[in-house]
Amino acid sequence: MTKIEEILQGILTGNKRSIAKAITLIENATAESKKLIAKIYPHTGKAHIIGITGPSGSGKSTLIEKIVREYRQNGKKVGVIAVDPTSPFTGGAFLGDRIRMQELSTDAEVFIRSMATRNYPGGIARATKDAVKVLDASGKDVIIVETVGAGQSEVEIIKVADSVVVMHAPGLGDEIQAIKAGLMEIADIFVVNKADRENADKAVIDIQSILQLNNKKNAWKPPILKTVALTGEGVPKLIEKLEEHKQFLRKEKEHKKSLLKAEAELVEAIKEQTARAVIEELKRRGKFEELLQKILKRETDPVSAAEKLLEESFRKV
Numbered sequence: 001m002t003k004i005e006e007i008l009q010g011i012l013t014g015n016k017r018s019i020a021k022a023i024t025l026i027e028n029a030t031a032e033s034k035k036l037i038a039k040i041y042p043h044t045g046k047a048h049i050i051g052i053t054g055p056s057g058s059g060k061s062t063l064i065e066k067i068v069r070e071y072r073q074n075g076k077k078v079g080v081i082a083v084d085p086t087s088p089f090t091g092g093a094f095l096g097d098r099i100r101m102q103e104l105s106t107d108a109e110v111f112i113r114s115m116a117t118r119n120y121p122g123g124i125a126r127a128t129k130d131a132v133k134v135l136d137a138s139g140k141d142v143i144i145v146e147t148v149g150a151g152q153s154e155v156e157i158i159k160v161a162d163s164v165v166v167m168h169a170p171g172l173g174d175e176i177q178a179i180k181a182g183l184m185e186i187a188d189i190f191v192v193n194k195a196d197r198e199n200a201d202k203a204v205i206d207i208q209s210i211l212q213l214n215n216k217k218n219a220w221k222p223p224i225l226k227t228v229a230l231t232g233e234g235v236p237k238l239i240e241k242l243e244e245h246k247q248f249l250r251k252e253k254e255h256k257k258s259l260l261k262a263e264a265e266l267v268e269a270i271k272e273q274t275a276r277a278v279i280e281e282l283k284r285r286g287k288f289e290e291l292l293q294k295i296l297k298r299e300t301d302p303v304s305a306a307e308k309l310l311e312e313s314f315r316k317v
């Protein structure tokens with residue numbers, strides 16, 4: 001077995017070391033990683049990919065830890081990728097958070113990895129996307145990607161995630177402006193975290209008013225939820241909404257598929273019926289027989305004959 005095949009087999013059985021090796025290959029964007037991704041691809045497409053973005057310090061990492069626990073209680077396998085240099089996974093926040101996260105990673109069905117925002121040869125979006133594919137192929141039901149809401153990465157998240165959660169928290173100063181600038185459009189769910197603080201309701205109202213300005217007629221109306229990431233308050237509701245959004249996406253996809261199918265059937269039916277009606281009319285007028293004779297005598301060919309007929313009938317109309 002080649003090294004790549006060995007890693008692939010490991011990934012498919014959910015082996016953590018193989019997953020870690022694969023992501024390292026992806027980070028280095030080697031020729032091997034491309035081969036690996038090609039082999040992984042047929043095994044992807046099953047996971048629900050959730051992007052969580054928002055200003056630094058809004059509580060993304062703290063909330064993700066609680067989300068992972070809740071999903072685990074529901075029996076789901078979970079992967080987390082933090083595209084974030086200051087995430088607690090790498091030691092950016094309180095020790096307590098880090099210890100709780102480490103506890104989580106001893107669970108065989110949880111995989112946590114942080115990817116620093118250094119210069120990836122293929123771009124951070126590409127690397128994240130491929131890492132998500134690895135986790136998807138490894139059988140994770142839910143994959144959470146944390147990106148800090150500054151710069152480009154938060155908008156890039158829509159290329160990776162099925163459902164995007166935009167987080168905010170009171171006391172972060174003018175950060176609502178940042179949300180207004182780029183994040184409003186991409187949110188499927190808004191979360192106002194630190195609801196234990198005074199101004200949480202004001203943040204909700206602010207988001208509501210921006211949403212009203214943005215009143216596009218989308219089928220999905222992004223809900224605004226309140227959470228306390230420190231205690232896990234509001235997390236079950238958030239997961240309920242994420243599930244709803246997943247179902248919504250599934251239905252929408254089906255809807256598009258049935259639309260295409262209906263269109264093809266309609267085109268087919270129109271072709272059949274108009275052709276039959278035209279031919280019957282031509283026969284009634286004796287035109288059909290006349291053209292047949294001309295074609296037999298090589299005075300015209302079937303395509304030109306049909307073309308001429310169409311021209312004539314349109315002129316009459």
Ligand SMILES: Nc1nc2c(ncn2[C@@H]2O[C@H](COP(=O)(O)OP(=O)(O)OP(=O)(O)O)[C@@H](O)[C@H]2O)c(=O)[nH]1
Nearest residue numbers: 056057058059060061062086093148194228229230
């Ligand atoms: N009062 C209160 N504090 C919270 C809550 N959630 C998180 N915090 C605290 O807010 C700080 C930032 O939390 P993080 O989870 O590291 O925030 P983050 O959004 O991941 O930050 P970056 O990774 O730097 O972008 C930490 O000190 C948390 O303990 C909450 O619901 N209430």
Ligand SMILES: [Mg+2]
Nearest residue numbers: 060061087088
């Ligand atoms: Mg973080």
